[in-house]
Amino acid sequence: MTQTVVNVQNVKKVFGKRNENQFHALNGVSFQIKEGEFVGVMGPSGAGKTTLLNVVSTLDQATGGLIEIAGSNITNMKQSHLSDFRSKKLGFIFQDFNLLENLTIYENIALPLSLQGVSSRQIKPSVQEVAKKLGIEGILEKYPATVSGGQKQRAAAARALVHEPAIILADEPTGALDSKNAKSLMEAMTHLNHNHNVSIMLVTHDPFSASYCDRILFIQDGELYKEIQRDGTRSEFHQSILHVLAEFASAEEE
Numbered sequence: 001m002t003q004t005v006v007n008v009q010n011v012k013k014v015f016g017k018r019n020e021n022q023f024h025a026l027n028g029v030s031f032q033i034k035e036g037e038f039v040g041v042m043g044p045s046g047a048g049k050t051t052l053l054n055v056v057s058t059l060d061q062a063t064g065g066l067i068e069i070a071g072s073n074i075t076n077m078k079q080s081h082l083s084d085f086r087s088k089k090l091g092f093i094f095q096d097f098n099l100l101e102n103l104t105i106y107e108n109i110a111l112p113l114s115l116q117g118v119s120s121r122q123i124k125p126s127v128q129e130v131a132k133k134l135g136i137e138g139i140l141e142k143y144p145a146t147v148s149g150g151q152k153q154r155a156a157a158a159r160a161l162v163h164e165p166a167i168i169l170a171d172e173p174t175g176a177l178d179s180k181n182a183k184s185l186m187e188a189m190t191h192l193n194h195n196h197n198v199s200i201m202l203v204t205h206d207p208f209s210a211s212y213c214d215r216i217l218f219i220q221d222g223e224l225y226k227e228i229q230r231d232g233t234r235s236e237f238h239q240s241i242l243h244v245l246a247e248f249a250s251a252e253e254e
């Protein structure tokens with residue numbers, strides 16, 4: 001039976017204190033992500049996508065509802081446990097790569113394991129294996145400033161994956177890439193997803209990147225507006241995504 005990796009039930013997020021101008025960014029969102037699923041989150045600007053990713057990734061706290069990741073309830077986890085949980089169970093990929101410029105690509109990828117106190121003898125094969133999966137074995141001794149944007153993002157993907165997290169959380173990972181590098185990053189992520197059963201939650205504005213997902217959750221005004229599942233080719237799914245985005249655009253014009 002396929003395991004549920006992420007279970008989000010009736011999650012709410014209110015910004016601002018009581019008696020102040022409060023903003024309801026999430027109004028009761030529920031969904032699940034199964035092990036090995038590649039799920040995209042889309043929706044208009046201000047819909048609540050980043051807020052949703054932040055509460056699932058434990059970077060922010062939900063105001064209400066339940067969030068379970070790999071069977072652990074993170075909504076009632078103590079702050080002291082959360083950082084340990086985050087470093088062991090989650091992998092992050094951001095738009096701006098977030099690589100440390102003073103470390104080599106090898107050292108950057110090794111970082112999650114070094115921080116967990118794993119010995120350098122054990123780290124080496126893990127870094128080499130994940131670098132191979134992402135096709136960056138040849139740049140491990142280089143510094144981030146000397147490699148391309150596409151290679152930086154592959155290095156960031158390798159770093160997100162090296163400690164074998166329960167899920168990879170990606171916020172607009174192709175946002176700073178040109179279309180060729182965006183395509184090759186999405187192909188690399190799809191390869192990890194298909195061949196290594198890596199579960200991924202991807203927030204994106206870009207319908208092309210989203211078309212690599214198995215399923216898209218569309219968020220609007222802090223609520224789940226629609227969900228579509230890929231059941232044909234990637235280009236058919238791309239068209240279906242464009243149709244839903246057109247619904248948002250025409251609603252905005254009314």
Ligand SMILES: Nc1ncnc2c1ncn2[C@@H]1O[C@H](COP(=O)(O)OP(=O)(O)OP(=O)(O)O)[C@@H](O)[C@H]1O
Binds near residue numbers: 023025044046047051
């Ligand atoms: N710290 C905060 N305090 C108050 N309001 C906030 C805060 N963070 C986000 N918001 C509001 O919550 C809403 C959702 O923001 P969020 O960043 O999640 O949207 P988004 O869908 O990711 O948008 P975008 O596509 O533009 O990145 C927005 O109206 C935003 O102004």
